[in-house]
Amino acid sequence: MGNIPILPTISTLFIVISAILVAFGWYYIIKRRIETHKKFMISAAVFAVLFFVIYISRTIFIGNTSFGGPDHLKIYYTVFLLFHIVLATVGAILGVRTISLGLKNQLEKHRKLGPTTSIIWIFTAVTGVVVYFFLYVFYKGGETTSLIKAIFGF
Numbered sequence: 001m002g003n004i005p006i007l008p009t010i011s012t013l014f015i016v017i018s019a020i021l022v023a024f025g026w027y028y029i030i031k032r033r034i035e036t037h038k039k040f041m042i043s044a045a046v047f048a049v050l051f052f053v054i055y056i057s058r059t060i061f062i063g064n065t066s067f068g069g070p071d072h073l074k075i076y077y078t079v080f081l082l083f084h085i086v087l088a089t090v091g092a093i094l095g096v097r098t099i100s101l102g103l104k105n106q107l108e109k110h111r112k113l114g115p116t117t118s119i120i121w122i123f124t125a126v127t128g129v130v131v132y133f134f135l136y137v138f139y140k141g142g143e144t145t146s147l148i149k150a151i152f153g154f
Helices: 006-030 034-061 071-103 107-137 147-152
Strands: none
Touching: 006 034, 006 107, 034 071, 071 107
């Protein structure tokens, strides 16, 4: 398993916690425990934001790790990564919209959007864990270059 970097591990853990909290929130709304549902979903959003802050900070200051596995798997990894990125982007947009609707008490729209958002959120976490494993567990990560260094050369 070797040397696993701490920031990707923490950020992946946060998005997994976020997905688990979403699942609990979904469970509690089915049970009509609205306040408990709200607390779980807001907690899930907090963990997702913590994930994003770590991820974007790492991207800017340290960089992203390229795939370090065998060349014959790189195309499959890249396609999977693109799928994950699209899911994450859609999930983030829907998450902000769904939470906003719930907090504004626009419950009809919130109820319609919530299940789709939750499923995408959970799938994003699962695909994120797969990406993490391919970058840091199954294979040694490839080159890492910060956005700052790539742009400004330092």
